[in-house]
Amino acid sequence: MSHHLEGSRNSCALHGALQLFESIAGVVPVIHSTSGCGVQHYLGGTRLSGGNDPFGSPAVSSSNIGEKHVVFGGGSRLREQLKNTVKVVQGDLYAIVTGCSTEMVGDDIPAMAKEGLEQDWPVVYANTPGFRGDVHQGYHLAAKTLIEQLPELWKDAEPAPAGLINIWGIIPDQDPFWRGNLDELGRLLEAIGLVPNLLLGGDQGTAAWKRAPGAALNLVVSPWGELPARLLEECYGTPSLSLEGLPVGAAAGILLTRLTEQLGLDPLRTEEFINREQARLQRQFALLADSYYRKGFQREFALVGESSQVVGIGEFLGKSLGLLPRTLVITDNPPEHVREALVNRLTTIVPGYDTELVFSEDRAEIADAIRSGQAGVVLGSSLEQEVAVELGVPFLAVSFPLTNRIVLDRGYAGYRGAVALLEDLGSVILADSLSV
Amino acid sequence: MSPLRAKAPRSREKRLDTLGAWLGPVSAASAEFVAEDIVQRIRTFAQSSHDDLLYALRILAGIKNSITIIHGPRGCAAAGLYHMAAGCNTRWVVTNLDERDTIMGADSKLRKAVTALHHRYHPEVVFIVGNPVVAINNDDIQSVVKELHEELNLPIVPVYVTGFSSQNAVSGYDTALHALLKYLSGKSPVAEKSETVNLLSVAEHPQDRAEARGLLEGLGLTLNVFPDDAAIDAFRSAVAARASLSLCPDAPEYLGTILLEKYGVPLIDAPRPVGIEATGRWLKSVGTALGATQAAEELHQRKADETRRQLGGFSLKGRSVYISLSSANAFSLIDLVEELGGEVAGVTVTHLDRLHSRQLDALAARNPSLQIHVSDGQAFEELSIVRKLAPDLYVGDATHLAQIARLGIPIVSLETIGIIGYSGVVRLVRRIKAALVNRSFEASLVGIKHPYQESWFRRSHNWYIKREVK
Structure with a gap:
């Protein structure tokens, strides 16, 4: 049974589905739910991910059902909304997503999508009530929708280039x-x-x-x-x-x-590229080294984020930058079968060093873990800034929600991301050393 | 019968004939309310808009030492992250209802959450907030409240918002205020009045509260400022106050009305203090009601002169301004733009109801053809209207500012500035000056596509607004 959550950062399935659909140019999500669902997504998602506003507003279509529809069903309202969405909003694909209310009422969404298809509108649907799970479930539901329903829609699949x-x-x-x-x-x-x-x-x-x-x-x-x-x-x-x-x-x-x-690609070409990139990264390490030693970069860190971020950033800091992974918190509720592999991998980043790994999405539980670990720098979402301040250590916001950073095309993946991370983490450590 | 007996107040539509969808000249709006023949409109195409849940959360975010439990699925608490980001220090919890809970009910989950949070944090008050799921299931929140209130000796306030029973988010203010009064203000009036004056502030900017506080304390008043940034004892103290004064005639209206009707606290009739003249009228109303007429007049003279000096002859002459704001702010801004010599090109307000009759009548007398658009979040209508009117400036706080900017129109948002009182005018004018003098960012945005079909822009702006058939 699910548990109550403080400062939940994983929102709901509807919002996760919206996040996927909104990130594909030409896809128009059509929300079939109460009016506030889209605004919750805008306030609690879009606005807290570092500046990211695909439509210049919340999602552009929502049926905003009222009491009448809760009592008598909202199917006809969706029919009307879908018809008018096609008239008002430009799109290559209209994706119906549902909220809790219309799912509880039992509106027949596949039937409505089918009616749209019969009108020759490119329509897909995903049942995404918030009670079905969090954003990750929403991503699953939306991706599944596209993979399963698009081939029906476009018989002429685009030819894929080799590789x-x-x-x-x-x-x-x-x-x-x-x-x-x-x-x-x-x-x-x-x-x-x-x-x-x-x-x-x-x-x-x-x-x-x-x-x-x-x-x-x-x-x-x-x-x-x-x-x-x-x-x-x-x-x-x-x-x-x-x-x-x-x-x-x-x-x-x-x-x-x-x-x-x-x-079976050309190994020489790959090796040459890797060597070039590694050499470039090494030059950056060399540039950093003086500050690194003088300002005491080498310290224990706490890192809070989605499993892919904790693995990527945590291993880089531990295996290339000499930092010590004190407390790692994975917030995305990975499925059970993945957890064991994550534990094995993440508790042995630095052999002989004791790393605590926690799976939690509860703000208070996460703060407790960081507090007891007493790390010398905290990387996490803006929700972790408070405990970093309490510990008196530098803080870098790297995961959702982000309230104090604008992120446009910055990334932490790959070689270039590694350098960006060196700059960002180095800057907060440096700023902290000046303020003491 | 006590007005607080019910679980929640009647919706704004039922209480004040509130409209959330409307378009036409202000003279027609005025006439419709004068004739008391108000027909609800609906939209056959709509975009996301605030609901009562979101507005209730705005109020709860301001109550100190509180924990807000949203008894629903995860996403209903998403806005809690936004409030935390905006600097709210209270704790936000969601009971995280799953599919099984929606069928079987989840009282035990709620009970567990309240108990655990009480033991961990010892808050002064716990709010339990409704949402579509518990409203549709009719979950029994009341018995949890009653039981745990006694067991834990803790004020627990259930806020019965639903997300669908009103089409106007502003109903959420009423529902939250109803619950706060019902559970925190005591059952009856108090015999012994205090010297305190209630300053009713709902979802106002901190700079606005500071400005109002400064002015009123300048008149020698002792204030009980709430519900924004207040602890729960303010609700009990409020009952004993000598009078209530609002920062806004709309958002806290229910609070002022119940304090008057149930607890006998007089409510001072005053406009929203935005703009030099309106702030003067606001102070004058206070002075007249509380026997400080001369002090209020002197304070206004002094502050008004000082403010005019600071404005240095700034004028909006020859400039047209589009205004898109909450209703009370929008009506205030119309006056202020005119005070500054500008012309109002058109206006979008979040809702329109009998609380605005006076302003509608005055506007209809002055500028009958001014177009008034009633909408929360309906970017497609507003974009089309603004594109046609091509104003020199857009002042607004809507969720779709960035869409408007793509038209190349300078934008001033009020999200990070207070506009109340004398300092508010100076602050706003500084922003307006900046927006008008350098439009290069809007120029950088021009050409970025908006998501709408070109054919939509040829339709009449009220194409999707229909009279509701009962």
Whole structure:
């Protein structure tokens, strides 16, 4: 049975589905729920992920059901809303998403979507009531919707170029650095001769999703990418490569080597690229070294975030920067079968050093863990700033929700992300040393 | 019968004929309310808008030493993160109802949450907030409140918002205020009055409260400022106050009315103190009601002169301004723009009801053809209206500011500035000056696509607003 949560940072399934749909150019979410659901998403999601406002507003269509619809059903209201959405809002695809109220009332959403299809409107639907789970479930539901319903809609799938790689598991806004992270992963793939299919962000429209079934491989960078990758594997036989986290710094090289082996690419080209990037990263370490020693960068850290962030950032700080992972908190409720692997991996980042790993999404529980760990720097969401202040240690906001940073195309993945992280973390440690 | 007997007050629509969808000249709006023939409108295409839950949370976010428990699924607490980000220090908890809970009910979960939080934090008060799921299931919150109130000796206030029973979010203010009064102000009036004056402040900017406090304390008044940034004892003290004074005739209206009707605390009739002249009238009303007429007049003269000096002859002459704000702020801004010599191009207000009749009548007499648009969150209508009117400036706080900016129109948002009183005018004018003198950011945005079909812009702006068929 689920438990009450303080300062919940994982919102609900409806909001997770909106986050995915809004990040695909040309997709128009049509919310079938009470009027506040979209505004909750805007206030508690969009506005707290570092500046990220795809429509310049909350989602652009919502049926805003009232008492009458709760009593008598809201199907006809959805029919009217869908019809008028097509008239008012431009889109390549209209995605109906539902809230708790209309699911409890029992509106027949598939029937409404079918009516739309009969009018030749490009319509898909996802049942996404908040009581079904959090944003991660919403990402699952929305991705599943697209994978299963798009082929029905567009019989003429886009031909996929050779070496196309789908990237799964990055949830827009829930990872505030999602754009930058996707861009860097794309750059890495291109460098070894592959064609990245980012699926989300700026120029990634529905065409990217039409191409997805023809990909050579699904690259999965968080536990949340496993489901869409499995669905594609089942339907189209596409193989997958699963990472438990974002590759940051040297981990990017390991990923590229694995891809090169798995897909039979030119090993020399890959090696050359990795060497160049490693050499560049090493020059940055050398530039940093004087400050690193003088200002006492080497210290214990607490890190709070989604599993992919904790793996990526935690390993980079522990394995390349000499920091000590004191308290690691994973907030995204990864499924049970993933947890054991995460525990094994994350408690042994620095052999011989005792790391505490906690799975929690409760603000108070997380603060307790950080407090008892007494780390010398805290990386987490803005909700952790309070305990960092209490401990009197520097703080860097890296996970959702972010209230004091603007994030446009910054990312922490790959080689470039590693350098960005050095700059950001170094800056807060430096600022802290000046204020003492 | 006590007006606080019911679980929640009647919705604004039923109590004050509140409209959430309307478009037309102000003369027609005025006439509709004068004739008392008010027909509700609905939209056949709509965009997300605030609901009563969100407005109730705004009030609860301001109560010190409190814990707010949203007894619902996770997403209903998303706005709690926003309030935390905005600097609210209270704790936010969601009972995290899952699919099973929606079928079986979840009283035990709620009971557990209240008990655990009480033992961990010892708050002064716990709020339990409703939402669509518990409203549809008709979950028994009341018995949990009663039982735990006795067991834990803790004030527990259930706030019965639903997310759907009113189409006007402002009803949420009433519902929250109803609950706060009912559970925290005592059952009866008090015989012994204090010298204190209630200053009713609902969801106001801290700078606004500071300005009002400064002015009123300048008149020698002792204030009980609430519910914003107040502890729960303010609700009990309020009952003994010699009078209540509002920062706004709309948002705290229910609070002032119940304090008058149930507890016999006189309510001073005063406008919203936005703009030099309106602030003067506000002070004058206070002075007249509390026997400080001359002091109020002197204070106004002094402050008004000082403010005019600070404005240095700033004028909006020749400039047209579009205003899109909460109703009370919008009506105040219309007066202020005119006071500054500007012309109001059009106005969007969140809702319209009998509380605004006086302002509608005055406006209708002065500027009958001024178009008034009633909408919360309906960006598509507003974008089309503003595109057609092409004003020189947009003052607004809507969720879709950034869409308007794509039209190349300078924007002033009130989110981070207080506009009340004399200092408010100076602050606002500083922002307006900046917006008008450098429009390069809007120029940088021009050409970014908006999400609407071009054909929509050729439709009449009220195309999707229909009279409700009962």
